[in-house]
Amino acid sequence: MKRLIPPALLMTVLLTACEKDITVDLPTTEPRLVVEGTIETGQPPFILLTRTQSYFAPTSVQSLSDIYVTDGVMTIFDGVTTHTLDKLCSGSLTEEQLQLAAEATGIDINLLRQVNICAWTKLDGTLLGEVGRTYRLDIQADGKSISSTTTIPSVIALDSLWFKLAEQDPGDDSLGLVWARLADPDTLGNAYRWFAKRLNAGPDGQPKDDPFIAPLFSVFEDKFVNGLTFDFNFVRGSQAFSSADDDNNAESGLFKRGDTVAVKFVSLGNKEFEFYNSFANNVASAGDLFSNPANAVGNIEGGLGIWAGYAASLDTVICVP
């Protein structure tokens, strides 16, 4: 569901405002730990650990490498066993492994090459996400202990997927959106997240998208659609800071006739939904005076970010109107 244009636009329509760069003197605070972790049905957990930094911190590679935590101990308790996670760091990967890591994580390969980025997972296949199970994550890093729990809800698959022209330009018969039909179960409290990726090759011979990409606004709950069967779409998401042509021209946000699109549709818990919802609002409204400033509300005790259990279902559609 597209976000409606903020009223800020109304202002710019009506008034010619003047804009200038200013220096803002902000207080400095102690860095906090930020968790970005998921455990998906049938998959091992995957966790990145970073730190907050001052809003106007320098943006050199050195400064960026400061935000990634490379030292830490993580354990997951699945209700039966406590698993100690394995750490994988880009600094110790071969070029081939870096390519794979970039595809799997969506982290830019240049960043992986320049900065030692570590992720925690379980390599031996003894910890794979299961529906209905609760996972407690404990992290020791930077002299702090932080923790979180998440539960993987039931899988709720989409009924169907199809492509429909968006006709944003009159006569355009190639660009469109992927639509889906969902039958929401008759129990209140279901929440969903949408990911998609284009499997077909782009002009460079490589698949157009590597990892699944969630659009910025990617979650919804059944508060208004409980028990209904309804149609919806999401715009095509792009990687953050994408400089790809098709993310900066008319194709931005849309799929193209002939694209093969894999959709990952996940069910997630209420706190997890709250996080991605508030995260999207936070990212979209940076400095927007029409919105009340609000933090992304995560589920990490003692830190920021999210530990999310995903109940995933996959489907594919070929873009033919």
Added chain:
Amino acid sequence: MVRCVRILLPLLGLLLGLSLAAQTSFSVSGYVKDAATGETLIGANVYIKETMKGSSSNTFGYFVLNLSPGPHTIVMSFVGYEDDVRTIDLKEDIKLTFEARTKAIVAKEFEVLGEKGKDNTENTQMGTIDVDVQKLSTLPALFGEVDILKTIQFLPGVKSNGEGNSGFYVRGGGPDQNLILLDDATVYNASHLFGFFSVFNADAVKNIELIKGGMPANYGGRISSVLDITMKEGNEKQIHGQGGIGLIASRLTLEGPLVKDKASFIVSGRRTYVDVLAKPFIKPGSAFGGSGYYFYDLNAKANYRLSDKDRFYLSGYFGRDVFNFVGSDPGDPKFRIPWGNSTLAARWNHVFGPKLFLNTTATYSDYKFLFDATQDQFSFKLFSGIRDVGLKVDLSHYPTARHSLKYGGQYIFHNYTTSTVTVASGDTEFDIATPPKLYAHETALYAMDDFDLTDDLRINAGVRLSTFTHVGPYDRYILDENGRSTGVTNFKNGEKVAGYARLEPRFSLRYRIDKNSSVKASFNQGQQYVHLATFSSVALPTDVWIPSSSNVKPQVGTQYAAGYYRDFKDHLFETSVEGYYKDFQNLIEYAEGAQPQNNGNTNYDAQLVYGTGYSYGAEFFVKKRTGKLNGWFGYTWSKTMRQFPDINQGREFASRWDRRHDLSLVLAYEPGKRWSFGATFVYATGQAVTLPVNRYFIEGRLVSEFTDRNGYRMAAFHRLDLAATLSNKTTKTKKDKATGDVTTVQKRWRSSWTFGVYNAYNRMNPYFIFFDAAGNPADGDFQVLAKQVSLFSVLPSVTWNFKF
């Protein structure tokens, strides 16, 4: 509070009883009117020449003097009018009507703030200011549009919401805590175009009174201030008109007698035409093709004087803002956003005897907002509103020379439409069963006495008993700890959902030190049963009025104030210093991260959090009342804080309208007969805003971490505006054909050009700050820039006004 009331009530009764039994006296009562137009004059002084004691005319121009039998010299004085002196020998109650004649001298035009002869050192009221609207046109204004609410912002203790905004904040109170009355009907949203213009068309308004402290008991329902606006009644003698053509809007007003000297009318309209002007310059295919914005206002009033004892008034206001946005591409969203107010007031004045004056008003107010958007097959509608029907009875009673009593009652039936959302995708209507309407009864009874305890000590003591009852039909959701509905409690039609009854004590006193100086002190407490909930940091039409409920407790405001007042040079200069402390309870805010669309399928108050606040400050005021150069200077030092357990981790934070320093200077200068000049200057401490302190990344996207609510100050706000007005000659020569004599006669047609410069030295005042991230972290060229947006650079304007 209860203890205060216990002491107050018997005291009131005691004083009343004592003085009623005092002595025999006769009354002199009647009306003060403008001789040329028949308009009644508000606040004219009527006094005894020998003792300098007297009273002033009320909102309907009515006055009463209670005097001992015998000869008296009575003076009617009003700034801009000739004094009217009558000698009487009082043997019985008599009626007097003063028909005041305007002074021939031109200086009148340039008394920016019509002083109305009200002596600031004399009355018990504190923090009360009258503004004579007809004298504002020579002051500079944004786009040349005279705006009475923006003029009010120049007064000490009153703060604006930043650039170009007509919203005002009084002594630390929120925008919802101002009671805005147009002929006694409540106006809920007093602004057009996101606050840049107020809804009051100055051509149709006769008088404005702002009470920012020491609110008397006849007003209630709001805890910070009262802005009482009286519309003109219309000329009783002959048809007149006035109007203006400005850069963005035009105005036209017609007034005249319906029955000469008995009934009159006034009709006034205004419309902006930016949309019409802009249309040729917007290409149909451009991003804004098909978009448009306009607003219009219509004011109308009629009155009929049945007899000396009875007079009827009917007045109304209707205004709408309409914004349309149609994107250039079929896939773009389309919006239609209309909103606006309507008010209607029917009044009946009746004089029971010289000492008892009745005003009964039936009122209707309506505020509606709709946001209608469609995109692809989605349609989204958000609407909200409030509708009031009310009846008010006010009695003014002047039993003896020392007492002036007011008592009465009020009833309002509120009908709220809280933020209601409908969403549809194609034919599937999403299930958003918000309560469509909320109903409530509000009542009040009050009594107050303004009396002289000694020759130097005057007291105004009053009490107001107010009640508020939220009634069904209403469905209240029963929510679990996750905020999900687990059931519904149904309240039947008329069934009580929640109710409150409160006593509101009001007390003020004036002690006269000498002829030119006095001290005053006041204590008052008020209850407010309606609340404005806002999702954004500026006043938007999306702001929603919601009633008190079982969760939302009535707001309570308690104010203590004291001041010293002194006039110099025979009242030519007026000065005052006032200090106040104000405490707020049961304030509401939306929780951090609340979104309008989350109001569906839950209680309308589910996203609210509750807190307290306080404000204290000192206000300094110097005014030169008349002369070629006149105007005023005001300075306020104040501090306004808020505390909410669920906001800012429970820590106290500066309110959005906390300004440590606030200074304003208003000057008018008239060197000759045709040219006049106006200048205004304002300075205010920068607005407190919330900025992110830290950043982090999730899925590669930049996330902002906020730590302190309103922890950052934008740059200070200051601005100088200038205006110059050139009037045509007021007289012409006429040659008598028969005799050849040349005489000078007054022109019926008057016109003037007002040239203005807004923001004369082009100060880039901050309107808001936002952050712009550019580059890619992976490429090492990522950076975040802070950008400050200023709305108006130097803006010239020209307006042509006419009168006939």
